[in-house]
Amino acid sequence: MTPRRTDPEPGTPPPDPAAPGRLARRLGTGDAVVIGLGSMIGAGVFTVYGPAAAAAGTGLLLGLALAAVVAYCNAVASAQLAAAYPTSGGTYVYGRERLGPWWGFAAGWGFVVGKTASCAAMALTFAAYAVPGPEWARRAAAIAAVAGLAALNYRGVTRTALATRVLVATSLTALAAVVLAIIAGDGAGADGLGGWSALGTGGVHGVLQAAGLLFFAFAGYARIATLGEEVRDPRRTIPRAVPIALLLTVAVYTAVGVAVLAALGPVRLAGATAPLTTAVEAAGAGFLTPVVRVGAALAALGALLALIAGIGRTGLAMARNRDLPGRLAAVHPRHRVPHRAEIAVAVAVSALVAVADLREVIGFSSFGVLVYYAIANAAAFTQPASDRRWPRALNVLGAAGCLTLAVTLPWGSVLGAAAMFAAGLVGRKVVLARRA
Numbered sequence: 001m002t003p004r005r006t007d008p009e010p011g012t013p014p015p016d017p018a019a020p021g022r023l024a025r026r027l028g029t030g031d032a033v034v035i036g037l038g039s040m041i042g043a044g045v046f047t048v049y050g051p052a053a054a055a056a057g058t059g060l061l062l063g064l065a066l067a068a069v070v071a072y073c074n075a076v077a078s079a080q081l082a083a084a085y086p087t088s089g090g091t092y093v094y095g096r097e098r099l100g101p102w103w104g105f106a107a108g109w110g111f112v113v114g115k116t117a118s119c120a121a122m123a124l125t126f127a128a129y130a131v132p133g134p135e136w137a138r139r140a141a142a143i144a145a146v147a148g149l150a151a152l153n154y155r156g157v158t159r160t161a162l163a164t165r166v167l168v169a170t171s172l173t174a175l176a177a178v179v180l181a182i183i184a185g186d187g188a189g190a191d192g193l194g195g196w197s198a199l200g201t202g203g204v205h206g207v208l209q210a211a212g213l214l215f216f217a218f219a220g221y222a223r224i225a226t227l228g229e230e231v232r233d234p235r236r237t238i239p240r241a242v243p244i245a246l247l248l249t250v251a252v253y254t255a256v257g258v259a260v261l262a263a264l265g266p267v268r269l270a271g272a273t274a275p276l277t278t279a280v281e282a283a284g285a286g287f288l289t290p291v292v293r294v295g296a297a298l299a300a301l302g303a304l305l306a307l308i309a310g311i312g313r314t315g316l317a318m319a320r321n322r323d324l325p326g327r328l329a330a331v332h333p334r335h336r337v338p339h340r341a342e343i344a345v346a347v348a349v350s351a352l353v354a355v356a357d358l359r360e361v362i363g364f365s366s367f368g369v370l371v372y373y374a375i376a377n378a379a380a381f382t383q384p385a386s387d388r389r390w391p392r393a394l395n396v397l398g399a400a401g402c403l404t405l406a407v408t409l410p411w412g413s414v415l416g417a418a419a420m421f422a423a424g425l426v427g428r429k430v431v432l433a434r435r436a
Contacts, residue, residue, distance in 0.1 A: 027231040029241050034165045035309075036245030038302035041171055044217025045253060046296040047125060049260055049275045056210035057201030057266035058193055063210030064257055068250045070211070070405065071218040072243070073398025074373040076390045077380035079242040084387045086234030089317025090310070091376040096321070098379035102425075107375040108318045109424040112311055114368020114417070116345065117361040118216075119146070119307045120352035126300035128358070129274075129293045142353045149305045150346035153312065167302030174295025175256055177288060178276050182259040185283025193261050201266065205408065212405040216366045218249065239389055308345055315341035323428065363413025364420075367406055371421070374402040 092108030123142035316338035319328035377399035
């Protein structure tokens with residue numbers, strides 16, 4: 001008797017988007033760009049400059065440029081793959097189709113677990129800015145935020161896009177106010193940057209570590225690709241939306257990074273726990289502190305909203321192939337969203353928020369995301385000429401950059417994330433053996 005196949009063959013055409021149980025295509029280019037911005041312009045821009053300055057001083061600007069280059073390589077690889085495979089799942093699907101089921105599973109597992117940690121980081125950051133009370137109150141507020149945004153996602157992806165648009169506009173307004181206040185204020189000015197020679201502070205390793213930290217703040221652009229089953233005309237929309245969202249984010253991060261360095265200098269910036277708040281106070285614009293707090297809280301909410309949507313859809317794709325429990329493959333008959341997968345994500349994130357430390361989850365998440373994109377670059381490298389939109393050299397550069405930045409992370413994060421990958425791969429092997 002021939003055993004029943006439990007692992008669909010790579011190369012199988014994606015399911016018909018019009019079939020029952022599929023997600024609805026409701027998002028245009030503008031919606032996709034906004035969701036990408038909401039994923040990237042999140043808590044990172046309000047928190048990451050302090051640790052980056054501690055690693056590289058003024059050299060964090062070089063780290064920012066390096067992180068942007070790696071992110072661009074990853075973005076075009078994701079866009080090229082998403083145009084060829086316009087279905088939910090992101091690199092989980094691309095890895096299966098181009099490299100094989102195990103590579104796809106590794107990417108999907110890294111994304112789901114790593115981005116679940118990212119959700120916890122966003123929720124904790126929101127609470128840190130929005131709730132000045134005791135720790136238990138902040139954690140309770142973070143859990144409430146997760147529950148509320150999961151409920152919003154449950155109602156449909158168009159509501160997600162609309163809410164993200166509002167949150168992004170508010171966050172950008174707050175950041176613009178901060179930058180303009182620093183320029184017009186009494187901060188350290190250009191002397192705070194330390195001149196061209198200061199860019200070498202921290203050495204090569206310091207710049208690479210700063211790039212790895214800053215990459216965490218960039219890593220939301222693939223959220224557009226994970227929504228590939230819900231955008232209209234994905235072959236046109238996704239390749240346009242991903243680079244636009246990334247370039248806009250690079251411009252915002254560069255302006256903010258230069259401003260806070262000029263206001264504080266690298267030493268003070270490295271010691272700041274809330275860099276933007278400290279910077280506006282140093283510039284004599286302390287009246288903007290509430291603006292910074294509100295902007296940080298809303299940016300964290302925007303990123304958390306888009307993250308929950310992206311993880312839910314990757315979980316949906318993995319459940320369809322039985323790499324996660326099949327019950328998670330359900331699509332709500334009315335709202336057309338993967339409601340069970342999103343509920344599972346909300347429960348897992350709430351559990352992390354209750355016990356985790358913000359600094360721990362950031363490093364853990366970064367490793368999983370970098371592995372995810374290394375696999376995306378490898379998958380894009382194998383695409384035929386008919387599907388290629390960018391040269392293969394960018395795929396090589398992107399994969400090498402991801403792996404290089406991954407090994408610069410703190411060893412505790414590297415070892416913990418490596419153990420997580422091993423557990424997932426061994427678990428899949430055991431499950432497949434039992435099914436057979």
